[in-house]
Amino acid sequence: MVRPAIRGAARGRSFATHTPSIPRNYPSITPPYPTLIQNLNHVRSVLKRPLTLAEKILYSHLHDPVHSLGNGRRIRGEAYLQLKPERVAMQDASAQMALLQFMSAGLDRCAVPTSIHCDHLIQASDGAEADLKRSIISNQEVFDFLESAARKFGIEFWRPGSGIIHQIVLENYAAPGMLMLGTDSHTPNAGGLGMLAIGVGGADAVDAMTGTPWELKAPQIVGVHLTGSLSGWTTTKDLILHLAGKLTVRGGTGRIIEYFGPGVHSQSCTGLATIANMGAEVGATTSTFPYTSNMRGYLHATGRGPVAQAADEAAGKGFLSADDGAEYDEVIEINLSDLEPTINGPFTPDLATPLSKFGAFVKEQGWKDEMSAGLIGSCTNSSYEDMTRVADLARQAKAAGLTTKVPFLCTPGSEQIRATMERDNVTSTLQDVGAVVLANACGPCIGQWKREDKKGEENAILTSFNRNFKSRNDGNRYTMNFLASPTVVTAMAFSGSLSFNPMTDSLTLDSGNRFKFSPPSGQDLPSTGFTPGDTSFYPLPTPEPQPDAEVIIQKDSQRLELLEPFTSPFNDGNLELPPLKVLMRVRGKCTTDHISAAGPWLKYKGHLTNISENLLITAVNDEGGDVNVAFDHDAPSGITETDTIPGVAKRLKGRNQPWALVVDENYGEGSAREHAALQPRFYGCNLIVARSFARIHETNLKKQGVLPLWFADKTDYSRIGSGDMIETVGLANLLQGHPDAIIKLRVTNRGGEIFEIPTNHTMSIDQIKWLHAGSALNHIRSQMK
Ligand code: MIC
Ligand code: SF4
DSSP states (O other), X not given: OOOOOSOGGGSOOOOOSSOOOOOOOHHHHSOOHHHHHHHHHHHHHHHOSOOOHHHHHHHHTBSSHHHHHOTTOOOTTTOEEEEOOSEEEEEHHHHHHHHHHHHHTTOSSOSSOEEEEOOTTOOBSSOHHHHHHHHHHHTHHXXXXXXXXXXXXXXXXXXXXXXXXHHHXXXXXXXXXOEXXXXXXXXXXXXXXXXXXXXXXXXXXXXXXXXXOEXXXXXXXXXXXXXSOOOTTOOHHHHHHHHXXXXXXXXXXXXXXXXXXXXXXXXXXXXXXXXXXXXXXXXXXXXXXXXXXXHHHHHHHTTOHHHHHHHHHHHHTXXXXXXXXXXXXXXXXXXXXXXXXXXXXXXXXXOEEEHHHHHHHHHHHTOOXXXXXXXXXXXXXXXXXXXXXXXXXXXXXXXXXXOXXXXXEEEOSBHHHHHHHHHTTHHHHHHHTTEEEOOSSOXXXXXXBOOOSSTTSOEEEEESSSOOOTTTTTSOTTEEEEEXXXXXXXXXXXXXXXXXXXXXOOEEOTTSOEEOOOOOOOOSSOTTXXXXXXXXGSOOSSOOOOTTOOOOOOTTOSSBOOOOOOOOTTTTSOOSOOOEEEEEEEESOOBHHHHBOOGGGGGGTBOHHXXXXXXXXXXXXXXXXXXXXXEOTTOOTTXXXXXXXXXXXXXXXXXXXXXXXXXXXXXXXXXXXTXXXXXHHHTTXXXXXXXXXXXXXXXXXXXXXXXXXXXXXXXXXXXXXXXXEEEEESHHHHHTTOTTOOOEEEEEOTTSOEEEEEXXXXXXXXXXXXXXXXXXXXXXXXXXX
């Protein structure tokens, strides 16, 4: 039975002014400061040293501070922390698997307040209204599933059109000193409000939702000391683009970035959120900032005065900033006055070029000096401040008689931003110069852009998004996506050329006169307050679970499939993995986008069998250098030895032959997408050995019962090839509860040569139990019996 769900979304969008405010349940959105401060006192009695802000927030959320931190041992980078997050947020693409896993745990409510946000499945094609209508229809059964599960378990359900998860979290749930989990790698965006918000896979979210302690290896803390001030064209986006260039996509792994110093206090709260958002691009666990008066202002402006008041009190007790003398594992100094606008890319977010050198860089590379589209907005940069700064440029250009030279698309981050932009004539100003305003959703950022031009052609787009991996936005692997601030993207869209530097160059008008932009100016917060827009998109706060409600999954659905528990490879009592066939050696950058592509595949996020057809389809095979090519050395006669990667994976599954992958550096970089772990496991992968792993992905693999091992000697990577057999030596010792166990791999290569290679691992005592059980969920289930 399908309830008439989610129809309100297609409603007109013209009532932006006199609308009621967003309903709130303050206790559910205010961190329990008195308890946290009391916990912190316990922590202090054990640690007896000045603490960083990140440590305060993290350790005050420990289940048992004394036990976790005791014995005076080193914590950061070593201890495993058992944490109690206060809240969970999930987006529609990842929520499907998370809920399917939560449902199999058999509980009737979530242990912490939880929200679902419908944002990833909305297309970007003809403009907001038409796109939203069409996307609701084409994803109806998924939205019905999510909404019905939300109703059953008491989850706040943000309808399609309400906005992008991270913007909504910042506007509604984030609060200084809070610890929350989100099933999306850009969850750290909420750090803009001085909290720790951590991106995880669905199975980790299920820990928090079932009240199981959530485990995190205590990160190291990097301090970034900000002095000076930003001016002119330079924004907080440029700060993080610059830092990404310095740290690279691996520099933040296993670390929290904590900003401090006078430069923090001069930034708007949403500007800080942009910085925190893109901490994901350097692999950081999360990023945070001390409580500032701009955060207080933002809480008031978004209708959360009581939260601000509680935060003020907590700040007065020293909870919301670092102690004097707190030590960081590394300190990076940045003088904001020295920064200049920066453009990063293509194909990786850490290739940073200062704007003044960008034209020369484009020339050196031999690329056409042409920009083919400009896109602004997304969860990274769609604040009121961003939009009013951009509108200032549009106003200047309009007065000079200019319109954008290339398609110019704008995705507002939330319904509240959209409605406020509309009320304050920001939208009309952008439209006047040619902008198309898309639905409040991820849209082009996640490959939902139905782009009709430049198919298969090399071309360059500029976006204010956070991520720029190949094929991500329009499915064209030759589209080079350069990341920049919304103002730089906008100004360049009026020129259409990549070498245009709006700070120094001018444009020729039809009259023959020259026009030069003045540095943009905007407003942090709307002077007449935000307007919530269409409140039918919004949920009631903390709804009561309805245990009798049915979770809607249509029979024979191609979009949703109940999950079958994975079988443990140790069920026969043998504590080493069975002999594994190496499927392939993956070369170079292999992000979660390569392992489980998005775009057209987003529709199968709730159907493991169907989505697994995309396994590693854009990965490069190191043997031969081809994309999506693998070798089946045991192919029976009459069957080709070469097939696609999912093709060979399926053949191995069909033969009940468990397998392994050999992979390169920072494997699984990018997102929290747990499909990238579920899919190989589904086809029978038990082990992945890497030069290094990205944090969230490594945990996702462990959760699904895949053993991640690190080459002790990275040159061993090239000694193993497809078709080789691998056996584990020493795993039994680990499984018997010895996290210090050393695991070696005994390789029998295709020539019959046998050799052993040493590896390292990061398995904690609890993670060993997941591996043993075949998955974390199997383990949780066995504990609940
Ligand atoms: C992304 O930006 O890559 C995504 C799509 O938001 C992902 C989540 C997903 O794949 O479900 C992320 O960042 O975690
Ligand atoms: Fe959505 Fe893009 Fe943000 Fe991911 S990075 S949440 S796809 S807007």
